[in-house]
Amino acid sequence: IILSVLQANLSFAQTTFQNSTTLLPIKKHEILEILDPPGTAALNIMLGALSSFKALKKANQDSLENTKSLVKMKILPFIDMKTSSKIALSSHWSKLELAQKQLFIDYITLSLIKDYVGMLHSYDEFDLVEIGVHKKIQRKDNKAIVKL
Secondary structure (H helix, E strand, O other): OHHHHHOOOOEOOOOOOOOOOOEEOOOHHHHHHHOOHHHHHHHHHHHHHHHHHHHHHHOOOOOHHHHHHHHHHHHHHHOOHHHHHHHHHHHHHHHOOHHHHHHHHHHHHHHHHHHHHHHHHHOOOHHHOOOOEEOOOEEEOOEEEOOO
């Protein structure tokens, strides 16, 4: 639930996202059979982050600071904040000046850290978390948008 709220679009592309409402149920042994490389990469990133959060909880090392560090190391580097911001603002993005766009990107980044670190820190049921991957992945050159 937490990771779906996070909506880490794992945006590796610079193009417009086409909405898809179909989620693939993923079992670990099916990952390579179902997903193409960008979907597999995104899923592996999130499974790695989930595993790290579980390990923090299990070791009773899940302080706010440690949780924040994990978010910064395991999730944020893989989110293209510019593309995610462009998707979030939709048609309003093109109306903004460059400085306004950067201000929005910076705000969203800080907001993700602040909001989700608190939620992840207080969440105790990581074993119940399921991660789904949208079936349609939009590609351009060597980049893709993968919605989890």
